[in-house]
Amino acid sequence: MSFDTPKALSDIAIQRLAERVETAQRYATPIHKLTEDYPDLTVAEGYRVQTALRRSLEGRGQRVIGWKAGLTSKPKMAQMGVSTPAIGFLTDAMERPANSAISVSDLIHPRVEAEIAFVTKTELSGKVTAADVMAATDYVQPALEVIDSRFSGFKFDLESVIADNSSSARYVPGGRMIRPDALDLRTVGVVMEHNGQIAQIGAGAEVLGHPAEAIAMLVGVLDDIGETLPAGSFVMAGAITAAIPVKAGDTITARFYEMGSITVTFT
Numbered sequence: 001m002s003f004d005t006p007k008a009l010s011d012i013a014i015q016r017l018a019e020r021v022e023t024a025q026r027y028a029t030p031i032h033k034l035t036e037d038y039p040d041l042t043v044a045e046g047y048r049v050q051t052a053l054r055r056s057l058e059g060r061g062q063r064v065i066g067w068k069a070g071l072t073s074k075p076k077m078a079q080m081g082v083s084t085p086a087i088g089f090l091t092d093a094m095e096r097p098a099n100s101a102i103s104v105s106d107l108i109h110p111r112v113e114a115e116i117a118f119v120t121k122t123e124l125s126g127k128v129t130a131a132d133v134m135a136a137t138d139y140v141q142p143a144l145e146v147i148d149s150r151f152s153g154f155k156f157d158l159e160s161v162i163a164d165n166s167s168s169a170r171y172v173p174g175g176r177m178i179r180p181d182a183l184d185l186r187t188v189g190v191v192m193e194h195n196g197q198i199a200q201i202g203a204g205a206e207v208l209g210h211p212a213e214a215i216a217m218l219v220g221v222l223d224d225i226g227e228t229l230p231a232g233s234f235v236m237a238g239a240i241t242a243a244i245p246v247k248a249g250d251t252i253t254a255r256f257y258e259m260g261s262i263t264v265t266f267t
């Protein structure tokens, strides 16, 4: 092996990076992005860190209930300066009920996104199409996601954000559960209000042309990292619009055409 061949990080190094991210998350204390210390970090190593983080949280009793796609819309890619989608896992500890108050005291710099979520009825594995995703979907429903990068200034690159579980922090399923073919998910409009003022507007087609495309992409990444999507998974397709920064005292309402609305207040 020549000296300039990039060497994959050892399992110990991956484990240490996962601990760094987990500590930042637990104490709501920002860290610098991982590529500052590891400029050669690859996307594959980012996912190895994410997997180590997932195993650690499972070891602490959290249960993985599904996954999220991120950076799947142009408004999000433009907002974050990243041009490739990513995925992250969701655990039961991250879920909050619709129309509830969410504390920001245990978050660093939360932002809110409106998404379409899919709940599956059969397993999806390997490389799949959007049509496969639709056939495997029990129902779709609106969701809000609260993202919270563990990196200072919410600044990252693809490798770092993947290691940080794609900024996953909280998610809020809500609105109406409907059959996936009951309406055209491309033309589902969403209006996001921030303290009663319209702040973001979008439609499902922003998400890779059709939200089911994002789920197909996600299943492909799961395959790359040696996982499948079990039946009964809750999977979010990614933010339709740019994310809205929130602080204590703020209220966000997302109104989805024909799918109902979700409100959360931050305390």
Ligand code: OOG
Pocket (backbone or CB within 6 Å): 068, 069, 070, 071, 072, 073, 076, 080, 113, 145, 147, 148, 149, 161, 166, 167, 237, 238, 239
């Ligand atoms: C990365 C995660 C983005 C989405 O839905 O696009 C995301 C970030 O912007 O922090 O969850």
